[in-house]
Amino acid sequence: MSEEKKLTIVVTEDTFDKAMMSMFMATTAAGMGVGVHVYFSFFGLNLLRKGFQPELPEKYKPMTGHFMEKMKGMGINSMDDMMATATELGVKFYACSTSMGMMDVAVDDLVDGVTVLGAAGFIDVAIDSDAQLFIG
Amino acid sequence: MADENIDCRGMMCPMPIVQLTKAMKRMESGQVLEMMADDPGAKEDVPAWSHRTGNELFETKEEGDLIYFYIKKK
Numbered sequence: 001m002s003e004e005k006k007l008t009i010v011v012t013e014d015t016f017d018k019a020m021m022s023m024f025m026a027t028t029a030a031g032m033g034v035g036v037h038v039y040f041s042f043f044g045l046n047l048l049r050k051g052f053q054p055e056l057p058e059k060y061k062p063m064t065g066h067f068m069e070k071m072k073g074m075g076i077n078s079m080d081d082m083m084a085t086a087t088e089l090g091v092k093f094y095a096c097s098t099s100m101g102m103m104d105v106a107v108d109d110l111v112d113g114v115t116v117l118g119a120a121g122f123i124d125v126a127i128d129s130d131a132q133l134f135i136g
Numbered sequence: 137m138a139d140e141n142i143d144c145r146g147m148m149c150p151m152p153i154v155q156l157t158k159a160m161k162r163m164e165s166g167q168v169l170e171m172m173a174d175d176p177g178a179k180e181d182v183p184a185w186s187h188r189t190g191n192e193l194f195e196t197k198e199e200g201d202l203i204y205f206y207i208k209k210k
Contacts, residue, residue: 028150029155032188074148
């Protein structure tokens with residue numbers, strides 16, 4: 001507990017469940033004094049796009065509004081709000097540069113405060129972390 | 137007895153911990169927070185948070201579904 005623990009999270013999908021799960025883990029860990037680093041790759045990159053609203057996958061898609069309503073009743077607002085809370089608590093966001101190229105996403109399309117890097121850059125961050133979560 | 141109170145009734149994970157973290161940031165060392173919650177997960181989550189952050193959870197009271205946590209900021 002004397003030295004800061006570190007958690008890295010990799011997110012490769014953009015659906016509502018995975019998006020929210022990543023932010024639940026990130027905000028909670030940051031609140032517990034853990035340094036949190038979240039890398040968004042492949043479709044996960046969409047979550048860093050300004051104004052992107054994630055939806056549930058496939059057959060669950062029509063339930064997205066219902067889920068959001070239920071969550072609002074539990075004090076959980078939108079993905080935007082969760083990401084803002086995460087940032088406020090010191091969570092760091094990273095965008096995969098290759099995914100940006102594949103999906104034609106420019107730096108200006110991303111929310112503020114995101115670091116763009118490749119695999120080596122993120123491995124450097126991740127390699128000495130105490131725990132890793134893969135959400136995809 | 138508490139210097140600050142937070143009411144997390146109706147909130148589910150992770151919001152009670154987020155609110156707890158924000159309250160702690162506003163408080164001074166040695167001050168006491170009273171936290172009210174009814175998320176059943178909070179019973180395990182608040183002690184885990186306390187263990188990890190070093191802020192002392194010195195009392196827990198349950199009244200039906202409602203749990204009161206008393207935490208002293210380190």
